Amino acid sequence: MRKIRNPWLHKEGYYCFGCCPTNPMGLHMDFYEDGDSVLCFWIPQEVYQGWVGVLHGGIISTLIDETAGWVVSRKLQAAGMTSRLSVAYHKALTSRETQITIRANIAEQRRNLATIHVTVENAHGEVCAEGDAVYFVLSQEKSAEMGFEKCEVEGDNLLPF
Numbered sequence: 001m002r003k004i005r006n007p008w009l010h011k012e013g014y015y016c017f018g019c020c021p022t023n024p025m026g027l028h029m030d031f032y033e034d035g036d037s038v039l040c041f042w043i044p045q046e047v048y049q050g051w052v053g054v055l056h057g058g059i060i061s062t063l064i065d066e067t068a069g070w071v072v073s074r075k076l077q078a079a080g081m082t083s084r085l086s087v088a089y090h091k092a093l094t095s096r097e098t099q100i101t102i103r104a105n106i107a108e109q110r111r112n113l114a115t116i117h118v119t120v121e122n123a124h125g126e127v128c129a130e131g132d133a134v135y136f137v138l139s140q141e142k143s144a145e146m147g148f149e150k151c152e153v154e155g156d157n158l159l160p161f
Contacts, residue, residue, distance in 0.1 A: 002153035004031040004038070004074050011147045018066030027062065031070045033153050038071045040102040049095040060120060060129050061087045067104045068116035068133035073151040075106055076114060079143040080135040083113065087131040091122070098123045112137045 006021075008014045015022075019029045027048075032039045042063065050056035065085055072080035093100060104118040114137050120129040138146065 001032050001034045001039070002155065004033055004070065005152050005154060007073060007148060007151045016066075018062060019070070027059070027066070029063070029066055031067070031074070033074060036075075037103050037105045038067060038074055039104075040067050040070075042100045042102065044093070044095045044097055044100060046095050053094055053096060055093040055095045055097070055100075057087075057089060060089065060093065061085060061131065063100070063102050063120060064104075064118040064129070064131040065133055067102045067118055068131075068135060070151075071104045071106060071116045072114060072135050072137055073148070074153075076109075076137055077150060078137050078140065079146045079148040080114070080137045082133055083136045084134040085131060087129060089129045091126060091128040093120070093122055093128045101125075107132065109137075112139070 014020055017023060017026045020026050021028055029040050029042055044055050048056055048059045064087055065082055072078060101121040102118060104116050106114055107117040108115040114135045116133045116135060118131045119127050122128050
């Protein structure tokens with residue numbers, strides 16, 4: 001497992017709600033590559049709850065969408081935009097979970113559309129939500145215009161904990 005370097009860190013105006021480490025309201029997500037999958041290990045906070053003690057469904061869908069976007073960046077080496085997102089909620093996630101694992105991989109790719117399948121597991125490894133994100137993958141030229149150069153990983157076997 002290798003930590004994925006954030007390719008946007010030095011881009012002027014970068015303030016992503018999902019992955020920007022300096023956005024005080026953001027989720028501060030970090031990502032790792034494990035074979036064909038991109039993973040995020042995330043610890044929720046009470047401020048992200050919907051009902052008392054329950055993680056808000058919109059936050060869960062954001063976790064899914066953001067992780068899918070990182071699959072596009074790392075696996076396809078391009079920038080992309082969400083075209084469609086479907087989420088199935090199977091079991092409530094508490095806002096007090098010790099860790100949530102988001103796992104994503106490419107399910108299908110046709111021309112410039114990539115379907116990314118994502119699962120969200122609680123601290124016990126139970127799949128509580130899953131989603132499919134269809135991303136419009138930008139060409140290398142358009143990706144470069146957006147400031148995307150490449151998405152690399154750090155060394156080998158870097159565990160997040």
